[in-house]
Amino acid sequence: MTLADSTKSPKSGLKQFLSDQMRNIAPIFTLIILVLFFSVQSPVFFSVDNLLNILSNASITGIIAVGLTFVILTGEIDLSVAALANAIGITMAFFTVQPDYVNIATIPLPGLICIILTIASAIALGGVTAFGVTKIGIPSFIMTLAMMQIANGVSALLVRGQIAYIFPDFITLLGAGKIFGLRWSIIVCALLLLFAHLVLTYTRFGRYVFMVGGNREAAEYSGVNVKMIIGAVMVISAACSGLAGMLGVAYFGSAQQNGFDDFLLTAISAVVVGGTSLFGGRGGIGNTIIGLLVLGVLNNGLDLIQIDSFLKILIRGLILLAALVINVYAQKLKEGTAEA
């Protein structure tokens, strides 16, 4: 047996573990620090009411982040999520009877048909993105940028500067209603997160998502239909955004142009802050949940301690930057240990 044949010596256990798990440890550590900090700083922070408050604020972002997690795991990106959510929310309003003072030329349909049609439009828009990325070969970054503008255009045309207030009853219940004091939107988000986690961890499709993100070329040379997987995650992302849009407009109580402006950055931040690798292949729904909580706690806590609201924007940017640094650094560490 030659030198090359023998195994390379394993790294010391702890160092290996830390470099493997850095992308998971750092976000949890951040969350604990934030919770401790705000608990000390604000008397109302550490309470059940406030927890529910944080969760319900994070629920709509969470639904978007589920789809985005799939996309980022394959090493792609979807910048159209927020614009798409808004367009789909508005589409739903467009298919619902609005009060007379809302000056929109709607096409009212029965609630169920309206919901089905709206979800179908979300999937169709996702299909367009998937087609552009996989068949035509436009990089997802650019393709979804175009889709963002298209979705904004759809929103503008349908709502024409007006605001719609009425949505199908079922959606209003899910978006704004409560059961046992718990918002339905939290439950929907939690179920979706759970479902997505099961899909990613225990199904063949989930394994393919990770493998395509881990090494696209190797996946292709192993006979995995890479384009199909990437197309599928784009559609999943659009469907999640659509659902978020429908529940979101009900949650806000209104559908209007620019209704979801903050959500793109927040959703991407949640996935990345949670530790899912921007290069694909590492991370998952667990990470996204931590990321959502970190951002939720941060936003909520900063409100509670009465910080300058303009400073808040800067702080969010800095947190995202820190997360990006850790994300890229963790990737290098991981590759480094596999190399040596």
Place this chain on the structure above:
Amino acid sequence: MSTSSIRSTEGAKAPSASVGDTMPILEMRHVSKSFGGVKALRDVDFSILHGEIHGLVGENGAGKSTMMKIIAGVHAGFEGEMLVSGHPVHFRSARDALAAGIGMVHQELSVIPDLSVAENVFLGHQPVTSTGVIDWRRMNDMAREQIASLGLNIDPTTRMGSLPVGLQQLVELSRVLFSGAKLIILDEPTSALSPPEIERLFTVLRRLRDDGRSIVFISHFLDDVLAIADRVTVFRNGEKVITEHAAKLTKDSVISHMIGRGSANMHMGESADLAADDSKPIVLSVQQASDGVMLHDVSLTLRKGEIAGVYGFMGCGLIELARTLFGKNTLKSGTLMIDGKSIRFSSTSAARQAGIAYVPENRKMMLFRTEPVFKNVSIAILDRIHSILLKTGREREISEAHIKDLQIRPPRTDIALGNLSGGNQQKVALAKWLTHLPQVLILSEPTRGMDVGAKEDVIRIVKALRDRGVAIVVLSTEPETILTLADRVTVMKKGMVVKEFTKGHIDKSDLLAAA
């Protein structure tokens, strides 16, 4: 140059070296280096004289790359002494080494194809005018001179990417020379070159040697080493076995030094007796295939239980042919038939489902280094294990069986693949296709860059697969690989089939002559 003691045994000098003084330009004394407990070099003494071409050979993992990386300043920490022209030195980086006159040309070219030849030569230190603007005229003139001094006639304004690889390599070499290197390390310089290009490289190297420069020539191609080197050093298992004048060595004696046993059975791949059997059923055939870029009218027939070898030099279309068979590249014209039926693959996934398996030439293209071994093995068969839900237990069982069969070391399913050695990674790459026997197995460079032991394992596995009825095609630029494995041989040149051997005795020179 001061008085420094050297071993007087180096006295007899190489036939064509024009050097009077035999003072080594570089001397390494008692050098040891280990990586995480594994000794890569053990107490090695090694020296390079002024004006010599020094061949360096050894199996993968023998320590030759480690030694060169120490010399070129890439590995800063090591035990032992390093003397340049008799003075002890300690390099902290490749830049330090270059400042001391030691440059390295790596196997993978680091040229920028979209820049001109002159820009590549002067990369990073272009001559500027007094106003700080690049002095194009002077740069082109100097580059032309520089390249002409290697005996070449290349227009310095040519786009680098439009030159053949062999010339690109020489331009890169001239860049290292231009930066003042007196000792140049060439890592596998001939692996991508055709015989005429190799001859041109050798002419250049001899000229440099006669000018008093020293060259270290690392290569797996022993014929090339023996043809160009004045002295040859053989490494084995981190130790230097011997340094000897090339004139006193034969390929056999070098091989026996490399592997440490008699080379009687090491004539592997020098020649072969082909026994193609046209009565075997045809599994896959391509007729008049063209991809509009590299392949022109390629026809190839694969038969059940037979290994078809396809030989050619780098860039002759082997890679493109393999990709086309696996549905990665599409055909512009021509037909692809499986079991007599015409077929067109829309994706690699379709090819896999049609029973075609492919192991590409580069392991990185095939394997997930940060994923555990069992996921690497199971990726190609997931849909056969279950359609929706994963069965990880089953995946592990299958992987364990392959690990046992193929003797993959270490025998564990759960460690990240990147922790395995190259040979074992290659076995994993094969293993993923073996759970359900494919109809057709495409092997691109199956033994490239592997040590002898792992090579023999792979050859044994491939032959066993043939005997179980798989139609196999081996595409390689290494004649030894083809001659060891193939039952019939097709030779390709510039995207076309130029020769077919089906019966009788052929040897390496037949292949080289045809390509």
